[in-house]
Amino acid sequence: MEHVLLVGEENTYLRRRGERVELQEGVLDAEKLDAPYGEKVETHIGEEFTVVKPDLNDLFERGLEQRTQTISHKDAGYIVARTGVGKDSTVAEAGTGSGFLTLTLARVAGEVRSYEVREDHLEAARENVEEVGADNVTLELRDVKQEGFNEEDDCDLVVLDMMHPEEALSHAVDATRPGGYVVCYCPVFEQVRDCVEMFDENGLRHVETVEISRREWRVFPARPEPQTVPHTAFLTLGRLVRV
Ligand SMILES: C[S@@+](CC[C@H](N)C(=O)[O-])C[C@H]1O[C@@H](n2cnc3c(N)ncnc32)[C@H](O)[C@@H]1O
The missing domain is CATH 3.10.330.20 (Vcp-like ATPase; Chain A, domain 2)
Incomplete structure (x- = not known):
């Protein structure tokens, strides 16, 4: 129902x-x-x-399982808009976590392939995907640092949201089509450096590293909301220019 x-x-x-x-x-x-x-x-x-x-946010806030930190709206929105994914796009991501990015991507992309190393996280995400009824999502238990992505993955976008994304970077590149994007979601700047240092040898052009700012305002009286989270993560975007 x-x-x-x-x-x-x-x-x-x-x-x-x-x-x-x-x-x-x-x-x-x-x-x-x-x-x-x-x-x-x-x-x-x-x-x-x-x-x-x-909508999806109502479900996440009030109904769905949240086992991990989910990606913020501002960051998920930027990834979608900046990489231009649409209904003709295939997207892969790791790790699945609670599946918030998975389900956000599923709303705009044609197909989403999501990989998660922890069985309990994957099961919770599977329940969330079923609750939402997203039939363009496939979930797979897989350590992408060790095993890489799926062989047939030839994606327009690959997102890495996990500790030390640089350790999965070469595998992410293998799963990306020429001209496609790899996005590393890095809470700390050291991880950004570790990723970017590996871009060139993997055929990635460094497009940009950005931090998206969001400041919420109270309207009456007008002043910034004190609870606004100042920092979530840096988004480092690479584009596959060489295979
Ligand atoms: C912060 S959560 C991802 C949150 C998710 N993007 C969301 O919006 O709900 C990070 C996830 O990456 C998973 N992970 C860590 N290392 C991994 C690996 N090598 N392969 C696949 N998943 C991994 C963790 O188990 C965890 O569930």
């Missing part, structure tokens, strides 16, 4: 259609959860909720 978001005055809940639900604000019978999107429903004590179609 599909998920619905119940947006109330105070609280928002993620629930499934076809189930009777008990909320802090009262009970909603199963047929009320079958209401079309945008419609208001009332609990047995008269509290109103609007039925809204949840």
